[in-house]
Amino acid sequence: MTDDDPPPIPEGPEPESKTIAFITNRAVRRAERIAKEPARVDSLLESARRKAERSRNSIQSAWRYIGALVRMLRAHFSRAYLDLPWRSVIWGLAALGYFVAPLDMIPDFILGGLVDDTAVVLYVVRQIQKDLDAFLKWESQQPSEDDA
Numbered sequence: 330m331t332d333d334d335p336p337p338i339p340e341g342p343e344p345e346s347k348t349i350a351f352i353t354n355r356a357v358r359r360a361e362r363i364a365k366e367p368a369r370v371d372s373l374l375e376s377a378r379r380k381a382e383r384s385r386n387s388i389q390s391a392w393r394y395i396g397a398l399v400r401m402l403r404a405h406f407s408r409a410y411l412d413l414p415w416r417s418v419i420w421g422l423a424a425l426g427y428f429v430a431p432l433d434m435i436p437d438f439i440l441g442g443l444v445d446d447t448a449v450v451l452y453v454v455r456q457i458q459k460d461l462d463a464f465l466k467w468e469s470q471q472p473s474e475d476d477a
Contacts, residue, residue: 356449360422370406370422374399377425391450394461398425398454401464410467417460424453 363369381395398421404410405418427449454461 356423356427357419359426360419363422363426364419367406370402373422373425373429374403376429380429391447391454394450394454395425395428397461397465398450400468401461404464404468410464412463412467413460417457420453420457424450 363373377395378399381392381399385392401410401413402418402421402425405413428446
């Protein structure tokens with residue numbers, strides 16, 4: 330496996346794991362297309378940020394990770410943070426792309442419609458945890474805007 334390949338998706342014995350793997354595979358293919366167009370990346374990141382703010386109470390377990398993914402990808406695409414493997418870029422975009430899609434496995438307008446979104450975000454975070462942790466450490470060492 331090269332650095333450009335997404336990490337393998339573990340096959341879990343439970344149907345839920347297989348469902349998340351299927352969903353994530355589709356989202357990864359979409360993310361690969363989005364990553365090639367900076368305007369689409371910007372739009373996706375802003376949409377994810379806005380939806381996370383609106384849905385904060387419904388997605389408590391994933392809320393901080395969504396914010397971290399948005400910041401990590403913004404830093405990557407602005408070339409401020411370049412220590413991010415391409416597979417983690419794609420997986421982050423895939424998670425956020427799934428999160429902002431209103432019609433997914435469980436449409437968002439249905440009660441509990443963010444459960445699948447939260448599951449996908451948390452699944453992806455587990456796949457890229459090491460890279461996300463490295464970004465958060467890097468981010469904590471950057472001067473704050475107040476320091477500038």
